[in-house]
Amino acid sequence: MSFWRRVACAVLLLVVAVSLGASSLAPAGYAKQDREAAGAPPSHAHWLGTDEIGRDRFARVLYGTRISLFLAPAAALISTLLAALVGGLAGYLGGAWARAAMAITDLFLSLPWLFLLITVRALLPLNVSPAFSVLVTFLILGLLGWTAAARVLCATGGSLRNTDFVRQARASGIRGTRLFWIHVLPNMKPVLYAQFWISIPAFILSEANLGILGLGVAEPLPSWGSLLKELEGLVSVGEEPWKFVPLLLLVIVVTSFQLVLSKQDEVAA
Amino acid sequence: MFRNDRVLTDKSQRDALLSAHLSVQYGNKPPVLRGVQLDIQHGEVLGLIGQSGSGKSTLAMAILGLIDRKRVDAQGSIFFEGSDLLTLREAALRSLRGRKIALVLQSPLSSLNPALKIRTQLRETWRAHASGSSADCDSTIRKALESVSLPSDDDFLRKYPAQMSVGQAQRVLIAMAVVHRPALLIADEATSALDVITQAEILKLFRELNQNFGMAILYISHDLASVAGICDRVAILHQGEIVEFGNTQKVLTSPSHEYTQRLLAAMPRMPQASFAAKAAAR
Structure with missing residues (x-):
C-alpha cells in the first residue's frame, strides 16, 4: 500500500471515529439553539462558531458527517445490488434481456444526473420529517444511481456466461437461478466492490448538491449539503473562513476515497 | 428447428x-x-x-x-x-x-470456478440431482474424490482451483463428473x-472408471x-x-x-x- 493511500485510509478512519464520537465531542447537540450567540464567530464554547439561529456549527459538522458518511455507503449498496441484478443478470442471460436492460440503462444515462435527481426529489413531498427526508434522499440516490454500474456489470455478466466453468456447471445440471447466484455472482465480486466504493464519493457529492438546493436532508438534521448551504450568503472568502470547514471536510473525504479507490480500480481491471 | x-x-x-x-x-x-x-x-x-x-x-x-x-x-x-x-x-x-451424461472439458483450471472452494463446487454438483443431509453430501463427494485418487480431507476440500496443480484440477473435474455415476x-x-505424465495418469483413471x-x-x-x-x-x-x-x-x-x-x-x-x-x- 502506497504512502498516500495509507494516509487516505487514516484520514477516513479518523473522520469516521470523530463523527461517531459526536455526542461526546459536542454534547450540546446539533439542534440546540443559543439565541444569545446567533451567528457568533469561533470561541471556546463554539469551536466553529454558531449558525444564524445559534446552533453549534462544530456539532452540526460532526453530526452532518455522520449522516453523509454512513448513508452514502447505504445508497451505494442499494445501487450496486440493483446494478448486479439488472446489469449482471441481463448480461448473463444475454440476448433480448441484455438489449432491454441496456436500453433502459442508456435512457437513464442520457439524462443529466443532477437534473434527474432534482426532478425526482422535487416530485416527492418536500414537507416531510427530517428522518424521512434522510431516507428519501439516500433511497433516491441508490435507486437512480445504478445505471453506470449496470453497464459495466452487464458486460461482466456477458463474458462470464461463456466461460468454461459456467459451461461445466450447466453440464452438471445446475439450474439457471442457482447458476447465477452461486457460480456467476461471486465472480463479479471485484467489479461489485469497485462499483460500491466508486459510488460512495459520488453520492456524498450528490447529497451535498441536493442539500445546497434545499432538496436534501430536512432541518434541523444537518448534512454536508445543508451545511454548505450556509456559503450561499457569503460575501467574501476571508470574511468568515470557519464556514468553509464543511467544504474542506468534503474535499478531504472525497479525495481520500479517490486515493483508496485507485487500488479498487486495479482490482476491477 | x-x-x-x-x-x-x-x-x-x-x-x-x-x-x-x-x-x-x-x-x-x-x-x-x-x-x-x-x-x-x-x-x-x-x-x-x-x-x-x-x-x-x-x-x-x-x-x-x-x-x-x-x-x-x-x-x-x-x-x-x-x-x-x-x-x-x-x-x-x-x-x-x-x-x-457428464462432461469433462479440456482446460481443468478454467473449467473449475475460480471463486469457489472445491467443496462448494462438488456440493453444488451433488445438490443438482440429490437431496439429503450435509453428511450424505460430504460422504458422496469424499468417495468421488477417492475414486479419482485425490485426498478427501478438509484441507483439500478448502482449496481454491488456483491452489492446485493442473493434474489435480483435472481429477477434481472428473470427480465432479462421476459424483452421480453417470452412464456416459x-x-x-x-x-x-x-503434460505426458499427467496425461497417462488421467487415461489410466478413465480406464479404471x-x-x-x-x-x-x-x-x-x-x-x-x-x-x-x-x-x-x-x-x-x-x-x-x-x-x-x-x-x-x-x-x-x-x-x-x-x-x-x-x-x-x-x-x-x-x-x-x-x-x-x-x-x-x-
Whole structure:
C-alpha cells in the first residue's frame, strides 16, 4: 500500500471515529439553539462558531458527517445490488434481456444526473420529517444511481456466461437461478466492490448538491449539503473562513476515497 | 428447428446406450455436422478423432443439449436410453446432465470456478440431482474424490482451483463428473492440456472408471496415441462427417479413408523412429 493511500485510509478512519464520537465531542447537540450567540464567530464554547439561529456549527459538522458518511455507503449498496441484478443478470442471460436492460440503462444515462435527481426529489413531498427526508434522499440516490454500474456489470455478466466453468456447471445440471447466484455472482465480486466504493464519493457529492438546493436532508438534521448551504450568503472568502470547514471536510473525504479507490480500480481491471 | 427423421433398424444401434444421427448448422453458415451417425454401447470407450473445427465439441454439446436451440439448426436424433435428446424439453435435459451424461472439458483450471472452494463446487454438483443431509453430501463427494485418487480431507476440500496443480484440477473435474455415476462420460479433449505424465495418469483413471463402474466414455481427442491406448472403437470426424468408424486397432493400423491415412502419417514419431526414417531417406 502506497504512502498516500495509507494516509487516505487514516484520514477516513479518523473522520469516521470523530463523527461517531459526536455526542461526546459536542454534547450540546446539533439542534440546540443559543439565541444569545446567533451567528457568533469561533470561541471556546463554539469551536466553529454558531449558525444564524445559534446552533453549534462544530456539532452540526460532526453530526452532518455522520449522516453523509454512513448513508452514502447505504445508497451505494442499494445501487450496486440493483446494478448486479439488472446489469449482471441481463448480461448473463444475454440476448433480448441484455438489449432491454441496456436500453433502459442508456435512457437513464442520457439524462443529466443532477437534473434527474432534482426532478425526482422535487416530485416527492418536500414537507416531510427530517428522518424521512434522510431516507428519501439516500433511497433516491441508490435507486437512480445504478445505471453506470449496470453497464459495466452487464458486460461482466456477458463474458462470464461463456466461460468454461459456467459451461461445466450447466453440464452438471445446475439450474439457471442457482447458476447465477452461486457460480456467476461471486465472480463479479471485484467489479461489485469497485462499483460500491466508486459510488460512495459520488453520492456524498450528490447529497451535498441536493442539500445546497434545499432538496436534501430536512432541518434541523444537518448534512454536508445543508451545511454548505450556509456559503450561499457569503460575501467574501476571508470574511468568515470557519464556514468553509464543511467544504474542506468534503474535499478531504472525497479525495481520500479517490486515493483508496485507485487500488479498487486495479482490482476491477 | 428440430426434426426426428431417424428410423432405428440396426440391432446394435437399438441396444446402444446412445445412438445419434445428426446434422447441425449455425444460421446460414455451412453445416458443422453433416449426417453424423454413431452409437455408443453400454460400458464401451468410444474415441472421436478430428482436427480443430471438425465439429467434435459441437457433437458433445448437442448430446448434452447445450447448443443454443434458437441459433442452431439441429436435425436428426440423439437417442439415449430410449429418449430422443433433441426433442426433450430443457427441464428433462437438465435432469440428465451430470446425472446420466457428464462432461469433462479440456482446460481443468478454467473449467473449475475460480471463486469457489472445491467443496462448494462438488456440493453444488451433488445438490443438482440429490437431496439429503450435509453428511450424505460430504460422504458422496469424499468417495468421488477417492475414486479419482485425490485426498478427501478438509484441507483439500478448502482449496481454491488456483491452489492446485493442473493434474489435480483435472481429477477434481472428473470427480465432479462421476459424483452421480453417470452412464456416459464425455471427455472433450480432457487430456490435451496436460503434460505426458499427467496425461497417462488421467487415461489410466478413465480406464479404471470404465472398468470399475461400467461407465461408457466418449473420448474426444485429436491425439491418436491416447485414443489408441484407451478406446475400444474409434470414429474419425472430418469436416463434419464421420469418414471412418470401427474397431480402434483396425482403423488405426489399416485405415481405409484417405483422411485417416493423412492423420496417421502426420502423427509425431518417437525420436529413434524419426532418426531411422531420416537415415533411410539418406
